[in-house]
Amino acid sequence: MQAISRESRTKKWLVPVAAVAAVGVMAVGGVVVAQGAPLLRGDKQIAGPGETSGKPSPVPDRVVAPVKAPGDDATGLWPAAFNGHGVTWARDIPVLQKYRDVLAEHLDPSGEHLEKTVSNMQGGHAGSGRSIGTKLGWTVEGEDGLGMVQLSVGSGWDGVGLPCGDPGWDCEDVNHPGAKVARVATHDGARSYAVERSDGTVVAITLDSLFGNNSTIPVSGVDLGEKEVMAAAADPRLVVPELDLPPAVDAKELGRTALKSLVPPGTPAKSYDSTPMRFDHETYVVLTDIKKDSLEGISMGEQGVAEVRLEETINPIQLDKACLRHSFKRCIIRTVDGNEVFIGLGKKRRWMGKPADPVNLVVFQGPVYTVSVYGDGAISVDRAIDFVLDQRWQPQG
Numbered sequence: 001m002q003a004i005s006r007e008s009r010t011k012k013w014l015v016p017v018a019a020v021a022a023v024g025v026m027a028v029g030g031v032v033v034a035q036g037a038p039l040l041r042g043d044k045q046i047a048g049p050g051e052t053s054g055k056p057s058p059v060p061d062r063v064v065a066p067v068k069a070p071g072d073d074a075t076g077l078w079p080a081a082f083n084g085h086g087v088t089w090a091r092d093i094p095v096l097q098k099y100r101d102v103l104a105e106h107l108d109p110s111g112e113h114l115e116k117t118v119s120n121m122q123g124g125h126a127g128s129g130r131s132i133g134t135k136l137g138w139t140v141e142g143e144d145g146l147g148m149v150q151l152s153v154g155s156g157w158d159g160v161g162l163p164c165g166d167p168g169w170d171c172e173d174v175n176h177p178g179a180k181v182a183r184v185a186t187h188d189g190a191r192s193y194a195v196e197r198s199d200g201t202v203v204a205i206t207l208d209s210l211f212g213n214n215s216t217i218p219v220s221g222v223d224l225g226e227k228e229v230m231a232a233a234a235d236p237r238l239v240v241p242e243l244d245l246p247p248a249v250d251a252k253e254l255g256r257t258a259l260k261s262l263v264p265p266g267t268p269a270k271s272y273d274s275t276p277m278r279f280d281h282e283t284y285v286v287l288t289d290i291k292k293d294s295l296e297g298i299s300m301g302e303q304g305v306a307e308v309r310l311e312e313t314i315n316p317i318q319l320d321k322a323c324l325r326h327s328f329k330r331c332i333i334r335t336v337d338g339n340e341v342f343i344g345l346g347k348k349r350r351w352m353g354k355p356a357d358p359v360n361l362v363v364f365q366g367p368v369y370t371v372s373v374y375g376d377g378a379i380s381v382d383r384a385i386d387f388v389l390d391q392r393w394q395p396q397g
Contacts, residue, residue, distance in 0.1 A: 059335035066325035082363070091314055092121055095241050096134045099151055103136070103205070107149065107224055107230035113138050114149060121211075128156025128200075130240050137211050138222050147222045148216035150206040153238050154295060162194055162203040176230045185224065193226065195233040199255050201240065203233040246368045247395035249310055254393070258308045261387050262379055306375035316365045331357075336387065339364060341385050364388040368395060 068199035096118040108114040116135035123132040131154030138147035152160040162185055164171035169187045175181035181196040190208040197203075207229070210218035263269045318344045323331035328344040335341075346358030357376035364371050371388040373379065 004058075013200065038358075045058065052095075060129050062320070062333040064320055064323040064331040064333060066323045066328050067321065068325050068332065079341065082317055091243075092132060092241070093118060095132065096121060099134065099153065099238060100136060100236050102374045103149065103151060103232055106228055106235065112141065113222075113346045114140075114378070122150070122152065123154075124159070125318075126154070126156065126158040126160050128154065129247050130155055130243070131159030132240060133160075135211065135213065137214060138219065140219040140221075142217050145217035146211040147217040147219040148206070148211035149222065150204075150208070151238075152204045152206075153240055154202050154204075154383075155240050157196070157202050160194060160202050161231045162192060162204055174226070176234060179230070179234055182234075184228060193233055194230040195230060197236070199239075203235075203237070203238050205229050207234050246312055249393055249395060254308060254310065257390070257392070258306065258373075262306055262308075262373065262375065262383050267378065306373060306379050308387075309370075309372045309374075312359065313368060313370045316370075319363075319365075322363075328361075334385055336389060338386060339366075339389055341388060343381060343385075360384075362388055369393055 002103060004224045033330055035240050045342055105115050105164040118134050120135055131152055133152035135148055135150045138149050154160040163169055169185055171183055171185040174184055175184050176195060180198055183194045184191040190206050192204055192206040196202040207222040207224060209221050259269060284328045304310060319333050319340060322342055328347050330346045332343040333340055334343060342363040346360050348358055349356050358375055371393050373384040373387055
């Protein structure tokens with residue numbers, strides 16, 4: 001057997017397990033060391049059908065008691081295998097918080113209006129390279145509404161979202177000291193200020209009296225002038241951070257291996273691989289039942305067989321605290337050749353009003369990538385363990 005990891009995005013059939021895992025990882029859970037015969041190893045009464053593994057191990061399994069999710073979701077920095085999100089923030093949140101502080105110096109030095117903590121991440125990549133940004137709330141004393149200040153920092157104009165050729169946008173080039181290009185745009189009641197600096201970095205700041213994602217009530221206005229907003233956009237501290245990314249894993253090889261090693265013989269399955277998202281540090285593969293799959297590239301409801309995720313290991317979590325009560329009936333941490341593997345056994349669930357197979361989760365947090373497998377009862381837990389520990393998913397630079 002080879003050894004090691006990986007991660008991805010959640011399809012609808014996985015929501016009952018993957019998405020709810022977002023909320024409870026910070027809770028304290030009880031851990032019991034299994035005595036005698038380990039779970040998932042031939043003990044059908046404890047493990048249930050299809051949940052056995054014959055691999056001997058000198059280290060007993062640890063049984064983790066499911067925990068109730070806390071009221072406050074503080075899992076944004078945790079691997080997507082556990083938090084149900086497709087993007088790891090661990091690398092970028094500190095950068096975004098620094099961006100916010102720069103904006104506050106220029107736009108809200110008194111600290112009365114601008115949201116103090118970053119709560120979301122925006123961005124992606126385009127032909128010019130990466131872009132990164134965030135949306136921040138803007139409050140006005142005595143008012144119930146919520147306005148918005150949105151920041152986008154990119155390696156070129158195509159990454160910051162100013163489609164000035166669109167009929168709904170009114171754009172005007174203006175002069176700003178030290179800027180290669182300065183531009184003001186109005187659209188849908190919002191106003192954007194953008195600057196291209198001499199190093200090619202483009203920064204856009206958008207002001208809107210309504211933070212539509214978070215409120216239905218606008219503020220009376222975000223009272224800021226062109227001069228101060230342009231000065232914020234031109235601040236040299238707003239730069240796209242360099243990324244020291246690990247070697248990429250071939251998503252097609254990941255899919256081929258998953259089909260061969262995870263899917264039971266005779267199951268008419270095929271794989272859909274994502275475009276490897278090198279700026280989001282992840283990729284994924286979905287295995288679907290050919291006979292039931294009606295939407296190209298999308299696994300819907302009971303058509304799903306398994307989903308494999310690969311995500312850069314940036315901020316490993318404590319496995320003893322990852323067993324969520326409303327996702328799993330029980331969890332086990334198994335040690336294989338010195339590597340700890342998390343096994344979450346899914347609860348009974350319903351899909352479209354009908355009984356559906358539970359979805360199990362197997363995760364290994366490797367030195368390079370975190371590898372996870374979501375699968376229904378057709379996927380052997382033993383095979384999933386072998387898959388996540390495969391050393392091909394841990395490439396060395």
